[in-house]
Amino acid sequence: MGGISIWQLLIILLIVVLVFGSKKLSSLGKDLGGAVKGFKDELTPEKAAEKEDESVQVMEDKSDAKFTESEAVVNKDKSKVE
Known part of the structure; x- marks a missing residue:
C-alpha cells in the first residue's frame, strides 16, 4: 500500500530526464561508474x-x-x- 509502483517510478524518471537532459544524465552516469570502478580497484590490495x-x-x-x-x-x- 505504501510502496512506490512502477508507474510512479516512470513518472519520476521522466521528470528527471526533462529537468536535467539526457546528455547530462549520461555523463553523470559515466562519471559515477568511473568513480565506483576506481573505488573498487583501490579496495583490492593486489x-x-x-x-x-x-x-x-x-x-x-x-x-x-x-x-x-x-x-x-x-x-x-x-x-x-x-
Whole structure:
C-alpha cells in the first residue's frame, strides 16, 4: 500500500530526464561508474600494489626523460659557445 509502483517510478524518471537532459544524465552516469570502478580497484590490495608500482615506474621514466632533455639543452648551448 505504501510502496512506490512502477508507474510512479516512470513518472519520476521522466521528470528527471526533462529537468536535467539526457546528455547530462549520461555523463553523470559515466562519471559515477568511473568513480565506483576506481573505488573498487583501490579496495583490492593486489591491484593497488600493481598500480603503485606502475605509477612509480612512470614517474621514473618521466624524470629520466626530463634529465635527458636538459642534457640535450646544455649540450646544445655548449656547442653554440664553442
